[in-house]
Amino acid sequence: NAGVTQTPKFQVLKTGQSMTLQCAQDMNHEYMSWYRQDPGMGLRLIHYSVGAGITDQGEVPNGYNVSRSTTEDFPLRLLSAAPSQTSVYFCASSYHGTVYNEQFFGPGTRLTVL
Amino acid sequence: SQQGEEDPQALSIQEGENATMNCSYKTSINNLQWYRQNSGRGLVHLILIRSNEREKHSGRLRVTLDTSKKSSSLLITASRAADTASYFCATDPTGANSKLTFGKGITLSVRP
Numbered sequence: 001n002a003g004v005t006q007t008p009k010f011q012v013l014k015t016g017q018s019m020t021l022q023c024a025q026d027m028n029h030e031y032m033s034w035y036r037q038d039p040g041m042g043l044r045l046i047h048y049s050v051g052a053g054i055t056d057q058g059e060v061p062n063g064y065n066v067s068r069s070t071t072e073d074f075p076l077r078l079l080s081a082a083p084s085q086t087s088v089y090f091c092a093s094s095y096h097g098t099v100y101n102e103q104f105f106g107p108g109t110r111l112t113v114l
Numbered sequence: 115s116q117q118g119e120e121d122p123q124a125l126s127i128q129e130g131e132n133a134t135m136n137c138s139y140k141t142s143i144n145n146l147q148w149y150r151q152n153s154g155r156g157l158v159h160l161i162l163i164r165s166n167e168r169e170k171h172s173g174r175l176r177v178t179l180d181t182s183k184k185s186s187s188l189l190i191t192a193s194r195a196a197d198t199a200s201y202f203c204a205t206d207p208t209g210a211n212s213k214l215t216f217g218k219g220i221t222l223s224v225r226p
Binding site for chain 2: 004031033035040041042043045048050056058090092094096097101102103104105106107108
């Protein structure tokens, strides 16, 4: 049981480049989400999904796209990278609902945009 | 905007002492959760307390919830150097469709 996995661990991009951050979970969780963590800002929700084929925006969605074609995978796409997107990105998953919705986090992707 | 606000922002204690961290929030919630983050790692869930619970224990952790004051506290007893980490409270607001809202975190340093 690998839990939540993220790739890559580190990435450097130039302004304007695009890339996809991968996230996968093997716990059959309905809910998956992407956060970014910046110094002094805590975690901010980018996009989330409550099941395959369903996605919605979080607090800071601009510049990012997501899709959820399977229960296991939830990739995050940066369309045209900007220096403001330099951050640490975390993917998380949980059961959907209000009873057992503690989130399991991946190890993070540290992204630098030059 | 962040619903959970932790205080203090930073806490430094001696090994063996107790650490108390507080979290306040603004709207009604289904539950409140505490997470720990070691440097350079992802967050790890510690404990969840539901809105109809007032206190919960897990090992050396004790969490209280006061919904009338919209506040929670996390107590770590007999702290160890290994407890050095950042701690976050996260609220599950009513009607938020499983979206947790995280605070900015508390940095705890436990001196050996």
